[in-house]
Amino acid sequence: MPRINTGLFATVCATFICAVGVAAAVVAHADETPANASPIYGVTIPDGYRQWQLIAPATEGAPLNEIRAVLGNDIAVKAYKEGTLPFPDGTILTKLAWKHAQSAEFEPAGVPGAATTVQFMVKDSVKYKDSGGWGFGRFVNGQPVDEKQHQTCLGCHQAKVKNHDLVFSRWAP
Helix, strand or coil: CCCCCHHHHHHHHHHHHHHHHHHHHHHHHHCCCCCCCCCCCCCCCCCCHHHCEEEEEEEECCCCCEEEEEEECHHHHHHHHHCCCCCCCCCEEEEEEEEEEECCCCCCCEEEEEEEEEEEEEECCCCCHHHCCEEEEEEECCEECCHHHHHHHHHHHHHHHHHHCCCCCCCCC
C-alpha cells in the first residue's frame, strides 16, 4: 500500500480550503452594493467632484426655485469642448442645487440658499446598457434618495433630451 505524505496532504487540503474561502468572499463582495450608492444604478459620490470644471449654470423655476451648477470630470469637459456625442464612457456630470435666495446685501441679486441635492450622471455603456448608457444618482446630505425618486430619472431624460445623449446641459460659452 502506498504511503501518503501527511504533511503534503495537509498543505494541499489547507490550500484548497483557503482558495474556496477566498473565492466565496470575492463572490459575496461582488454582489454587495455600498450603503451610500443610489438605488437602481449603484452610483456613488465621486471623490473630488467639487473641484471639477463648470459646464454651465442653470436655474429651475417654481416649484423647485433653485440655482444650479453643472460640473464635469475631465472626460466630460473634453467631450463638451469637442462636441462629442454620444458622450464617451467615463463621463461624469454633477449637478449641484441650492434654493434661490434673495441677497441681503444687494436687492436685485439672487444668491444660493440652502443646498437641496447633488445629482450625478455616470456614462458606462456596458454597465448601464438598459438606461441609455447612463447611471443616475441623486443625493441629499450625502445620502442617496429613495428608489421611487430614482425611477423618474431615465424617463425624464429620455422624453426631453434623447437627441443629446440624454443630457440637458449644454456647454456655457
